[in-house]
Amino acid sequence: MILYNTLGQKKHEFRTHTEGKVNMYTCGPTVYHYAHIGNLRTYIMEDVLEKFLRYEGYDVNRVMNITDVGHLASDADTGEDKMLKGAKREKKTVLEIADFYTKAFFEDCKKLNIKTPDVVEPATCCIPEFIEMVETLLEKGYAYEAGGNVYFDTSKLDKYYVFGNQTEEDLAVGVRDSVEEDAQKRNKTDFVLWFTKSKFDDQELKWDSPWGNGYPGWHIECSAISIKHGGEYLDLHCGGVDNAFPHHTNEIAQSEAYLGHEWCPHWFHVLHLLDSTGKMSKSKGEFLTVSLLESKGYDPLVYRMFCLQSHYRKPLTFTYESLDNTVVAYNKLVSRIAALDNGGEPDTTAAQEYIDKFKEAVGNDLNTSLGLTCLYDVLKAPVSDATKLFLIADFDKVLSLNLIEAAKALAETKTSAVSDDESAQIEALIAERTQARANKDWATADRIRDELNARGVVLEDTPQGIKWRIEK
Numbered sequence: 001m002i003l004y005n006t007l008g009q010k011k012h013e014f015r016t017h018t019e020g021k022v023n024m025y026t027c028g029p030t031v032y033h034y035a036h037i038g039n040l041r042t043y044i045m046e047d048v049l050e051k052f053l054r055y056e057g058y059d060v061n062r063v064m065n066i067t068d069v070g071h072l073a074s075d076a077d078t079g080e081d082k083m084l085k086g087a088k089r090e091k092k093t094v095l096e097i098a099d100f101y102t103k104a105f106f107e108d109c110k111k112l113n114i115k116t117p118d119v120v121e122p123a124t125c126c127i128p129e130f131i132e133m134v135e136t137l138l139e140k141g142y143a144y145e146a147g148g149n150v151y152f153d154t155s156k157l158d159k160y161y162v163f164g165n166q167t168e169e170d171l172a173v174g175v176r177d178s179v180e181e182d183a184q185k186r187n188k189t190d191f192v193l194w195f196t197k198s199k200f201d202d203q204e205l206k207w208d209s210p211w212g213n214g215y216p217g218w219h220i221e222c223s224a225i226s227i228k229h230g231g232e233y234l235d236l237h238c239g240g241v242d243n244a245f246p247h248h249t250n251e252i253a254q255s256e257a258y259l260g261h262e263w264c265p266h267w268f269h270v271l272h273l274l275d276s277t278g279k280m281s282k283s284k285g286e287f288l289t290v291s292l293l294e295s296k297g298y299d300p301l302v303y304r305m306f307c308l309q310s311h312y313r314k315p316l317t318f319t320y321e322s323l324d325n326t327v328v329a330y331n332k333l334v335s336r337i338a339a340l341d342n343g344g345e346p347d348t349t350a351a352q353e354y355i356d357k358f359k360e361a362v363g364n365d366l367n368t369s370l371g372l373t374c375l376y377d378v379l380k381a382p383v384s385d386a387t388k389l390f391l392i393a394d395f396d397k398v399l400s401l402n403l404i405e406a407a408k409a410l411a412e413t414k415t416s417a418v419s420d421d422e423s424a425q426i427e428a429l430i431a432e433r434t435q436a437r438a439n440k441d442w443a444t445a446d447r448i449r450d451e452l453n454a455r456g457v458v459l460e461d462t463p464q465g466i467k468w469r470i471e472k
């Protein structure tokens with residue numbers, strides 16, 4: 001597979017440390033609120049990537065954290081803990097909030113056909129691992145204590161800005177959220193590994209540590225959880241583009257300092273979902289969720305298709321008009337599949353050419369919209385219906401749009417919408433029309449055709465004879 005790598009900023013062949021195996025890590029949600037459909041764009045694209053790697057035959061081990069502590073309102077380690085904010089908002093404990101929104105996140109994922117990663121680990125379950133990592137960083141001279149907190153010393157690194165495209169403006173990320181710079185830091189880019197002192201001292205969850213009672217920084221979570229379950233050599237690390245700096249930059253700094261060697265060679269970032277006012281974010285107040293789309297009558301899988309229609313490395317603007325266009329496209333696709341004859345055996349030799357095209361399309365930097373085009377090409381292909389259905393089911397292992405199930409359901413509604421009586425009448429009319437045509441009685445044949453049309457009956461000549469269905 002050819003995949004763009006933010007580290008090095010170019011597309012190249014995706015390689016792994018061990019042949020045939022992928023150690024993949026995904027930054028999980030901060031569970032202080034529902035996920036918005038922007039967050040879910042990132043999880044959908046990561047899901048397609050994982051499924052495509054499996055489709056290509058890789059054995060994938062995918063790990064994801066759940067951020068239930070330490071993610072402050074600003075990514076620059078300042079501001080109130082997001083979890084605490086959520087708890088105050090809903091007058092619940094942090095753990096109640098975490099439990100509720102973790103479940104809500106996986107319910108949304110299920111509706112969007114996003115597979116649950118092989119390992120899901122909440123940060124609050126890994127405190128000993130974080131402490132061990134911070135201790136090692138202190139021992140190795142990469143960290144220092146100041147004002148009760150432990151910081152990573154970025155001046156100890158040869159190169160801190162590994163992704164190479166940060167500017168002074170990016171560094172102002174803390175200031176943007178109207179919180180002042182932390183005066184304890186030796187360097188502007190240093191970040192907190194362990195907090196014991198914060199101006200928000202009502203933090204609910206705290207643990208004993210060699211540096212006093214406190215809680216971990218956000219970045220250390222992902223490094224420690226990934227090393228715990230993925231080992232010292234990671235193949236692929238994913239997240240939304242806002243994670244690249246400072247979160248992933250800090251993860252790389254502390255993981256490589258801790259391990260003493262290169263950690264993860266490939267970084268995959270999904271560009272943002274935008275709304276009419278810019279980047280979709282939870283702090284904006286009103287935000288779009290899967291439940292909101294459902295309440296407006298949208299099938300969550302239509303939103304999945306909406307995401308697949310564009311490339312993950314381009315920002316995507318959400319509007320209801322464009323989602324409505326996807327509804328039309330999805331329904332048309334499903335009804336074309338429903339019209340296929342599901343009898344007979346697929347011709348797997350003939351299918352191979354189409355599988356190769358699909359692999360080439362999606363394998364070129366996860367071009368999912370071209371992957372969808374491959375589906376339409378199959379529908380037009382000079383192969384049997386059984387082969388078409390075989391190919392559609394095969395591609396859907398990656399696209400996960402429930403195409404076969406939706407087509408079956410549609411066919412069943414159509415058949416069950418016709419009573420036995422009506423069905424017998426239609427069969428009789430078709431037989432009468434066939435007879436009329438055999439007798440070259442075109443007037444009668446045309447009259448019957450018009451009558452069938454008026455009833456919404458669509459006729460199709462197949463090698464097995466005339467098939468009919470109702471299209472209302």
Ligand code: AMP
Pocket residue numbers: 027028029030031037038039040041042067238239240241242243270271272273274279280281
């Ligand atoms: P959070 O729950 O805030 O930790 O974010 C979960 C994931 O969603 C992270 O990978 C973010 O980078 C990603 N994300 C946040 N906002 C957006 C957005 N508007 N569009 C796409 N991904 C996003």
Ligand code: ZN
Pocket residue numbers: 026027028222247
């Ligand atoms: Zn992370």
